[in-house]
Amino acid sequence: MLDIEAFRKAGYQAVDRICDYYYSLEKRPVASQVQPGYLREALPECAPNQGEDFQTIADDYQKLIIPGLTHWQHPSFFAFFPTASTFEGMIADLYASSTCNPGFNWASSPACTELEAVMMDWAAKMFGLHDHFLNSSGIGGGVIQTTASDSALVSVVAARSLYIRKHPDVKHEDLVFYTTTQTHSLGVKAGLVLGMECRALEVKVEDQFALRGSILKRALEEDKKHGKHPFMIIATVGTTSSGAVDRLSEIGEVVKDHPDVWIHVDAAWAGVTLACPEFRETAQLDNINRYADSFCTNFHKWGLVNFDCSTLWVKNRKYLTDALDITPEFLRTKHGDAGTVIDYRNWHLALGRRFRSLKVWFVLRSYGVEGFRNHIRQGIELSQYFASLIRASPSFELVTEPSFALSVFRVLPSGDSEGSQAVTLELVNELNRSFYSRLSARPDIMLTQTMINGVFCIRFAVGATRTKKEHIDKAWSIIQEEAVAAVQDWTP
Ligand SMILES: *Cc1c(COP(=O)(O)O)cnc(C)c1O
Numbered sequence: 001m002l003d004i005e006a007f008r009k010a011g012y013q014a015v016d017r018i019c020d021y022y023y024s025l026e027k028r029p030v031a032s033q034v035q036p037g038y039l040r041e042a043l044p045e046c047a048p049n050q051g052e053d054f055q056t057i058a059d060d061y062q063k064l065i066i067p068g069l070t071h072w073q074h075p076s077f078f079a080f081f082p083t084a085s086t087f088e089g090m091i092a093d094l095y096a097s098s099t100c101n102p103g104f105n106w107a108s109s110p111a112c113t114e115l116e117a118v119m120m121d122w123a124a125k126m127f128g129l130h131d132h133f134l135n136s137s138g139i140g141g142g143v144i145q146t147t148a149s150d151s152a153l154v155s156v157v158a159a160r161s162l163y164i165r166k167h168p169d170v171k172h173e174d175l176v177f178y179t180t181t182q183t184h185s186l187g188v189k190a191g192l193v194l195g196m197e198c199r200a201l202e203v204k205v206e207d208q209f210a211l212r213g214s215i216l217k218r219a220l221e222e223d224k225k226h227g228k229h230p231f232m233i234i235a236t237v238g239t240t241s242s243g244a245v246d247r248l249s250e251i252g253e254v255v256k257d258h259p260d261v262w263i264h265v266d267a268a269w270a271g272v273t274l275a276c277p278e279f280r281e282t283a284q285l286d287n288i289n290r291y292a293d294s295f296c297t298n299f300h301k302w303g304l305v306n307f308d309c310s311t312l313w314v315k316n317r318k319y320l321t322d323a324l325d326i327t328p329e330f331l332r333t334k335h336g337d338a339g340t341v342i343d344y345r346n347w348h349l350a351l352g353r354r355f356r357s358l359k360v361w362f363v364l365r366s367y368g369v370e371g372f373r374n375h376i377r378q379g380i381e382l383s384q385y386f387a388s389l390i391r392a393s394p395s396f397e398l399v400t401e402p403s404f405a406l407s408v409f410r411v412l413p414s415g416d417s418e419g420s421q422a423v424t425l426e427l428v429n430e431l432n433r434s435f436y437s438r439l440s441a442r443p444d445i446m447l448t449q450t451m452i453n454g455v456f457c458i459r460f461a462v463g464a465t466r467t468k469k470e471h472i473d474k475a476w477s478i479i480q481e482e483a484v485a486a487v488q489d490w491t492p
Helices: 004-027 038-042 054-068 087-098 110-127 148-166 186-194 213-225 248-256 270-275 285-291 317-324 334-338 357-392 425-440 469-489
Strands: 141-145 175-180 197-201 229-236 262-266 294-298 310-314 396-398 406-411 448-452 455-461
Touching: 004 054, 038 054, 087 357, 110 141, 110 270, 110 310, 110 357, 141 148, 148 175, 148 186, 148 229, 148 262, 148 294, 148 310, 148 317, 175 186, 175 213, 186 197, 197 213, 213 229, 213 248, 229 248, 248 262, 248 285, 270 294, 270 357, 310 317, 357 396, 357 406, 357 455, 357 469, 406 425, 406 469, 425 455, 425 469
Parallel strands: 175 197, 175 229, 229 262, 262 294
Antiparallel strands: 141 310, 294 310, 396 406, 406 455, 448 455
């Protein structure tokens, strides 16, 4: 067991090793190369009876765990979406862990609640959110959730509870909420958890997969005619597959005729671009401010704060607490009873909560709003550079318009886009599958596949903090090399 002095030594060593890890990051394979079950083979079947020497444990982390990690911080990681990691965030996590407490109400550790309330206001102001979302407004407010899925689930719970209070006779099975076919699985997940219908509305390729007001209007009218009770729409700014942005202004206008419908805006990935004034129009800031009942973005994706840190704002905090407030006698406090403090346990699903606002505080102070903006701008610039390479090449095409820092592309069979008309979609998909499996076999890059309207394609997401132009150039040469080989092998 470590005592204080042994911890000091082990802690210094850990920091040294983390620094070495970051120095060596670029030389490592991006994706882990281990086979399933590798770790079970390497570990004993039971926990040791007698405690072991900590140095052996620390060395086993290097020897057994690191090879089984995929390096999301690698500058050639272009898969999924980025997951943030900064040294400021790490240090904050270490401090938070050192005083470990479950922070479920104000009295359980006043700093945890107060810092979170202020950080959510700092973030809201950095993103240009309307004053009604500020904790200082006393009406709306912001809270840190674990993930965007939790943020959405909590919002669905609040919306449902509000709807049921207004319409107490409505049967649970008649409730329905909407997403689109492009919405993240968080919608379906919330439907499964709550045992209610989540209807995914069809969106069209000619709308770049954005939800239009007319589609929502038709669904609302249809469902109401059939005795259903729509109570919510989850709209997305920056979908996972292709970065689509739902038309919030049209959605907002349609919902005016259905005032009981709650609008949740999921901007888990792209929401952090709101920090930059020049992206606010694309990211729909005005419409978020005008129409959203709740809004979520993840600092832990592209926003420099280490996982996890999903930020959720609501226009009216009462709708959260009306749905989720549980105050047994042992949780009652003088300040809580008086309503003078926030008790964040009533703003999320669990009781206990981590001290995550410390990470936000360290990061926003160390980078400053300008530093945060520069990070976002760099990702978008590099992404635009990548898209320009794809556009200029006759061997590739962009499948959808690039969105923020995401490009979705595929290789074309005959070296020109006309040629691709002659072969069937299925054959081109086959070519792209083999192209993608070549890319996946490479240790020096990582990308993800997706399927858009029957078209198999590849996503290229920029945003890891260490990615520079040279890594885009390197990625481009790998992509070209594997495309040539894939086309050569391919016999239509
Ligand atoms: C990543 C992502 C999510 C899910 O994020 P979690 O925080 O892991 O739940 C939801 N929506 C969008 C648009 C995303 O990009």
